[in-house]
Amino acid sequence: MQEEGQYWLERYRMRRYMHLKWTILMVVLEGGFPGSYSQDWAITLPESIRALRGSCVEIPCTFTRPRGNKDFSLVWYNEDSFPDKIIFSQQDPSDVSEGYRHRTSLVGNEPNSCSLRINGVQESETYYPYINGNCNIFSDICQTVRVQVSDDPNVPVIKMPSILTEGKRAFISCSVEHTCPPRPPTLQWNRAGYKLTDRQQSLKDGVWKAETVMEYLPSYRDHGAELECEATYPNGLRSQRRVTLNIRYSPKNTVIIISDGKKERKEGDAVSLICASDANPAANAFTWYNNKRDGTVELREEQGRSITVTVGRGRETFSCTARNPLGTGNSTLSELQVFYSPKNVRVISDGKKERKEGDAVSLTCASDANPAANAFTWYNNKRDGTVELREEQGRSITVTVGRGRETFSCTARNPLGTGNSSVLDLQVLSTQTGEEPPIGIILGGGAGAVLVILLALGLYLFLRKSHKVEASGDRRVETNIQLNENIYIVQEKRDTAIYENSQPLESPYAALQRRDTDVYEVLKLQQKRSQ
Numbered sequence: 107m108q109e110e111g112q113y114w115l116e117r118y119r120m121r122r123y124m125h126l127k128w129t130i131l132m133v134v135l136e137g138g139f140p141g142s143y144s145q146d147w148a149i150t151l152p153e154s155i156r157a158l159r160g161s162c163v164e165i166p167c168t169f170t171r172p173r174g175n176k177d178f179s180l181v182w183y184n185e186d187s188f189p190d191k192i193i194f195s196q197q198d199p200s201d202v203s204e205g206y207r208h209r210t211s212l213v214g215n216e217p218n219s220c221s222l223r224i225n226g227v228q229e230s231e232t233y234y235p236y237i238n239g240n241c242n243i244f245s246d247i248c249q250t251v252r253v254q255v256s257d258d259p260n261v262p263v264i265k266m267p268s269i270l271t272e273g274k275r276a277f278i279s280c281s282v283e284h285t286c287p288p289r290p291p292t293l294q295w296n297r298a299g300y301k302l303t304d305r306q307q308s309l310k311d312g313v314w315k316a317e318t319v320m321e322y323l324p325s326y327r328d329h330g331a332e333l334e335c336e337a338t339y340p341n342g343l344r345s346q347r348r349v350t351l352n353i354r355y356s357p358k359n360t361v362i363i364i365s366d367g368k369k370e371r372k373e374g375d376a377v378s379l380i381c382a383s384d385a386n387p388a389a390n391a392f393t394w395y396n397n398k399r400d401g402t403v404e405l406r407e408e409q410g411r412s413i414t415v416t417v418g419r420g421r422e423t424f425s426c427t428a429r430n431p432l433g434t435g436n437s438t439l440s441e442l443q444v445f446y447s448p449k450n451v452r453v454i455s456d457g458k459k460e461r462k463e464g465d466a467v468s469l470t471c472a473s474d475a476n477p478a479a480n481a482f483t484w485y486n487n488k489r490d491g492t493v494e495l496r497e498e499q500g501r502s503i504t505v506t507v508g509r510g511r512e513t514f515s516c517t518a519r520n521p522l523g524t525g526n527s528s529v530l531d532l533q534v535l536s537t538q539t540g541e542e543p544p545i546g547i548i549l550g551g552g553a554g555a556v557l558v559i560l561l562a563l564g565l566y567l568f569l570r571k572s573h574k575v576e577a578s579g580d581r582r583v584e585t586n587i588q589l590n591e592n593i594y595i596v597q598e599k600r601d602t603a604i605y606e607n608s609q610p611l612e613s614p615y616a617a618l619q620r621r622d623t624d625v626y627e628v629l630k631l632q633q634k635r636s637q
Contacts, residue, residue, distance in 0.1 A: 151235070155313070156254045157255055157285045162224060167221045167222065168218050180196040185232040191205075209225045259343045263282065264279070265278070270354065272326050272354065273323070284313075284315075285314065292338045302319065357433065358385065360382070360427070362380070362425065373522075376414055379415065379440070387430055388430065393427045447522040448520060450525075451525035451526055453472075454472050468503070470502045471517075479518035483499065
């Protein structure tokens with residue numbers, strides 16, 4: 107304790123001695139050169155500086171000196187040692203203490219600068235400058251600066267606009283304070299490919315700022331991601347700062363979600379659909395579309411984020427648009443596979459509907475069903491109204507057609523139900539003529555026969571009037587009776603000819619031949635009566 111008191115006493119005496127010495131010198135000089143020291147000496151430096159261990163520190167220092175005194179001698183001392191160690195001497199570098207040699211130097215080119223740089227700082231220490239033996243001309247206490255050494259590097263500071271919008275360029279800066287301008291910390295982003303601008307700025311009291319500015323183009327893919335800036339110091343220490351990017355963007359990745367996740371439905375099912383999108387801010391307006399099977403698109407009235415639809419048969423496809431203040435996003439088509447029983451069942455033949463008797467015809471039972479029909483039943487609808495169940499069960503069958511008309515129908519089945527076809531009518535041509543006489547020819551032949559009979563009757567009446575009848579009244583009556591009987595015979599033969607002509611097994615030629623015979627018989631009878 108006594109030794110410590112002795113130390114501070116000797117320290118005070120030395121400073122008083124130096125102060126008195128320079129005061130006397132200045133008074134003498136003032137007397138010999140009046141006005142040359144009218145301006146007082148003054149030194150300006152910060153009270154303290156925080157420096158990173160192993161880094162360098164630049165202590166800013168300026169002074170004012172009496173007018174006319176151009177030359178000066180600068181010495182820096184370490185106050186924490188006894189006696190005070192010289193850490194820098196402008197006049198005699200050999201006076202510098204061993205631990206500070208080659209570690210200290212003056213900085214700045216200004217004539218009144220007394221700034222000092224210390225490399226590789228290790229301990230917290232207090233320093234003060236002496237200029238021509240003075241540290242403060244009006245006080246026994248020298249102005250000092252405390253260099254506080256830390257093992258914790260400064261953490262970078264990130265500055266960015268409060269609102270980032272996709273596609274609009276923004277400038278984001280990362281800066282960190284330090285005390286070593288010749289070897290500032292390096293700054294690096296965790297984003298590559300952007301234009302960077304590096305700069306350094308002196309703040310105050312020996313503090314500098316290293317800064318890098320990134321010209322950033324926001325993308326929706328970066329929303330919610332971390333942006334990091336890392337500072338690496340000359341001594342190898344690192345520090346980081348992270349921020350979360352909040353980027354505004356229009357709806358992206360718009361999709362339709364089925365509430366229960368099932369895409370396979372039955373006809374008539376009610377299905378809930380959700381229009382989902384990635385947007386910031388969230389989408390607040392929606393439009394729904396129903397894409398029809400025929401290619402048309404129906405705008406649905408529902409505008410909410412979710413809707414409930416009743417699906418029809420076949421495939422139902424839906425799409426939606428999502429909107430927020432920044433734009434619109436369109437979804438892809440969402441297809442629902444709807445299962446239903448066979449519809450539109452029909453029998454399809456492999457060619458013409460007119461066939462010859464004995465032809466083999468291939469028939470197919472076609473239908474619209476989901477899943478496709480997998481069971482079939484065939485029916486042969488007879489001319490007499492009966493329906494014959496055929497043994498064939500496949501989708502396609504081959505039949506041999508008979509005479510007249512053949513009609514067929516089928517049923518198609520799948521797990522959801524059965525569908526019945528309409529009747530397919532096959533017209534079968536006769537094998538005798540190569541074709542079946544159409545009904546029009548038969549009716550035409552009958553009409554022709556009637557016409558021939560009428561002509562024969564007219565001829566008979568004409569011949570009757572052209573001959574004189576000399577018979578008596580009784581004979582005339584008898585003749586009339588006989589005539590009536592002959593006419594009846596003619597009428598009976600005519601009816602028989604028409605009936606026989608309508609039979610499908612007799613050819614038109616045979617019918618006409620019989621009609622000619624009938625007319626001949628009438629004419630022959632008339633001739634006999636005339637004789």
